[in-house]
Amino acid sequence: MTNHDDHSHLSDTELRVRSLESLLVDKGLVDPAALEAIVDRYENKVGPRNGARVVARAWSDPAFKKHLLEDASAAIDSLGYTSTQGVDMLVLENTPSVHNVTVCSLCSCYPWAVLGLPPAWYKSFPYRARAVKDPRGVLREFGLELAPEVEVRVWDSTAELRYIVLPERPEGTEGFTEEELAELVTRNSMIGTEKAANPNAGDS
């Protein structure tokens, strides 16, 4: 029922996908070269490291951070690391008193232009069902226990706006270069289910 059972009954599905691809190619509806390019893009070019560099820049450069929070699409595109590809983006800032977490309860909306494809758990029924109602319980399963006074803000992605969480910069990172900071920015910290890695805890 979750996404982990994909491996159990592949053969019928695999055959059906192959048959459909062959039909679509024969009809001229898709070009195999375009399919290769799309797969390559997501397996090799777009991914959470791009988002991590955006976060690291925001931690290092207050003017960029301000731009990012005001107009995320323009700010991200201005870096040239990656592109929002025309998608409207919103960046949500975590602070000691506010923790943001993102979900798409209705389908699987995710900022893939910047973070790549979503992890299977993000698309899973448990996450979609529970994140809006029991965010603290969900975060606990990711190892994140928040104090009751911290305000949890759940963003349910119902429109063509894509959210990225700007995690808090970990303590003890004064003097870190942007490259070193980017190493601490996990994919999950940009979804909001973790904090950025703590360089002093040995878990980075």
Next chain:
Amino acid sequence: MDGIHDMGGMDGFGPIPIEYNEPVFHAEWEGRLYAMNSALGALGEWNIDAGRACMERLAPVVYLQSPYYQRWLYRMENILVERGLVTPTELTAGTPEGAAREPLSTDEVFGRLRASRSARVDQPVEAKFKVGDAVLVRNIHPVGHTRTPRYARGRRGVIDRDHGVFIFPDTHAEFKGESPQHLYSVRFTARELWGPDASETDKVYLDMWDDYLDAD
């Protein structure tokens, strides 16, 4: 529609299936299917809202029993037939009945996808609400597509920000026009949505269009 896809707040699905060091695709066919979906989207024969609506029409039991990309496969077969790009006979046989068309090149696919991604509409449409306004989500149950989750209907929130003018998915999904209107981030308290047992500090934010909201 009040479909199985509208999962926010449901119980019984168990813990989050967290997987570490996860591959982008778990099998080659998932990547092929993902790519086919993008390349077909570039043809412009349907829009993202119509695609979601087609997914929502899968029978609930099929939706629940099928892994993620398998749902994509079923949706793709259905929408290709609905839009007249493939006949049921072709789908069964796996071979075309008529002449082939000239496919879009890789550059054309990427170019068209980039151009079609934003749902923002550059038109002056008057906003019904302003930041800080109290709103009540309409208690609507359309049989077609909507992006108002059940858990928010009939609930009270506050306009947190105005995103500007966007395509309205409910009409767009049915090829009945873009109905451009303001889209807002609406803030709800967790207690308004989930009752007195919910945290008194937590909030849920939903993006909602003018047509989902009344003044409170």
